[in-house]
Amino acid sequence: MTQTASTPESEKNAEFQEHEKILSPDFLSTVQITDLLAENVDGVQEKLRMFLNFKNLQTCLKDSILLDYYVSGFLWAKEMDFSIIQCSKFMTLLDMLLHNLKTLHMSLEDNIKWLGEVMAEIGPTQTQRIDEWDTFNVKQANAIVDYLKISIFQHYKLYEFLFYSAREEIVIGTEQVIEMANPAGGPFPSPLEEGISFDIYSKFIEPPPMLDKEMQGLDQAQGHEESQPESDILEMDPLDGFTIEDIKSILAQVTDDIFTDVQNKINEKLQIQEEAFNARIEKLKKA
Incomplete structure (x- = not known):
């Protein structure tokens, strides 16, 4: 079994490969970042929705929360005047933090420790390194840590609940019963757009015809009222009968x-x- 001797050149290449692996823009490409930088707030939200393939924002609370997470992070990076490469690395960092929480089930302490290790790779260090490897300077690295502290780390329990807790599906609707019309010629009103039942239609819209006995009783009552003399209807004179x-x-x-x-x-x-x-x-x- 042969062993390859370690040389300064091989160690340098290994460090460069590890560094490139951490900084690989596997979340959003530079072309997508360039498109986002040219948009306003609404445009950034719509573009990220398309990039992340979120289709149920109106009904899925999880997708809405995740989209807000990425949109807020990108707008913050844009206000910090990050370059295209820096924005790409920062968005990848946001995605990897959620990946640690969702897939690897990292605790808050482990995720913070992981962030420290990553920032040591993509930020400035005290050791001698190639200047092009340093993605963020000291001020930018501190600002990133402060932002992550008030965003994902401050609400870590809520993100855990979002990924780990099952939620009941609430269906909101109204049950309606539509009565179909009988064939033509039957005792049924004409079909209506509202689909009103026959009981409601016959009671409030078109009452059924009265029977013959009811009509006769009504005619007799009206005839009796008309036959009464006008003297009975008029008021009596209170002085009638006095001299x-x-x-x-x-x-x-x-x-x-x-x-x-x-x-x-x-x-x-x-x-x-x-x-x-x-x-x-x-x-x-x-x-």
Whole structure:
């Protein structure tokens, strides 16, 4: 069994191959990143929906959350003024973090440790390396870590629930019963667009014809009302049956009662005033 001697050149090539593997843009290509950079917010969302093949955004909460995750990350990278290569690597990093959570079932601590190892590869280091290998500088690397901290890491439990917890499918709808019309000539109304049942139609729209006995009873009732004399309908005169003398007598009696009551009230007031004056006069005499 032969062993190949390790040389500085072979170690350098191995490191370069490992570095290229980590930075490989397997999530979004540079062409797709270029198209996204030319779009506004709505355009970025629509393009990413097409790239990621999300078709059920209106009914699938999972697809909507994942699309928002990628759209927010790309817009943040665009605001950071990342280059096309940097945006591609950053989007790949976002996808790999979700892959670790969804497929590898990494815990929060393991995923953070993995991020540290990856950032050590794609970010600046203290060792001597080729300058082209450094994808992000120190400021950009710190900004990426801060962004991931407030995005996926802060809501890690929610993403775990999204991938691991089964949700019941809720079907919202209305059950309608449509009654078919009978053949022509039967006791059924004409077909309606609403599909109204015969009971509702006959009760509220077109009541059934009345029977002969009911019609006869209605005609008799109307004839009886028409045969009544107008004198019965008009109001009776309240003075009917009284003579003029009776009316005068009643008016005189009512007038006397009213004047008697008024006179008594006046006498009472005069008596009260008289007693008040007498009391004052007595006080003046004593003074």
